[in-house]
Amino acid sequence: MKHLPKHLRPRWRYLAVGIEAWPDAEIDRRTFQREVWYAGQNLLGDPGSADADLSVVRFEFAAGTGDALVKVRRGHTESARAALACIDEIDGSPVGIAVRGISGTIRAAEEKYLGRGGQDSEERNVVFGNEERVAVVRDGSADVRLDEAFTGTTDLDYDLA
Template sequence: MKHLPKHLQPRWRYLAVGLESWPDAAVDRRAFQRECWYAAQNLLGDPGSARADLTVIRFDFAGKTGEAIVRVRRGESEPARAALACIDEIDGSPVGVRVRGMSGTIRAAEENYLGRRGQDSEERNVVFGNEERVAVVCDGSADVRLDEAFAGTTDLDYDLA
């Protein structure tokens, strides 16, 4: 089978996406891809979802933060960004999705928008609610483990134990 001429080949844009969730969340590429498709289908409908054609190209999630590159057809980047903004949980874990930028190549998206992550986090004992608890501390904020969930706090809400 012959390739299409260059002027007939589909053109793509690549969205650099940042992900953030609780420290105990387990998010994988397949679940994120499924949520991208569902969000696009629910917001844009079947024709709009097919036009946008959201596909996860690169995915990395470790700890509580992650990064992804999502491929979108040229001209459909705004509807795709809106669909990604509708994602609020993946496999039952709440997640924040932020489009960091858009590029015409995968390499440019990685170099300009993904690159180096924020500071590394560490587990520490903190005093929160007059009790000593375990928290994941990162750059002035902490996710304090309560009985069955986490509470997001700033350095004004807790004391180091």
């Protein structure tokens, strides 16, 4: 079977997406892809979702932060951004999704928007609520472990132990 000529092939755009969740959240590529598809179908309907053709190309997630590259057809980037904005939880874990930028190639999206340096996070003991607790600290904020869950704080809410 012959390939289509270049002018007839579909054109793609790549959305660089930042993902943030609690440090104990376990999110993998398959569950993220499923949520992207569901969000696309729920917001755009079946025909709109098929036109946008949302698919996850790259995915990394560890210790509560991660990033992904989502491939979408050219001309459907705004509807894809809207669909991604509808994702608020994955497998019962609340998440924050932010589109960092849009590019025409995978390489440019990774270099320009993902940087591949990532956020530095470390586990520390902090004083929160007059008790010493374990927290995951990153960029001036901390996720403090309470009994069964985490609470999000800023550097003004806790003291280093």
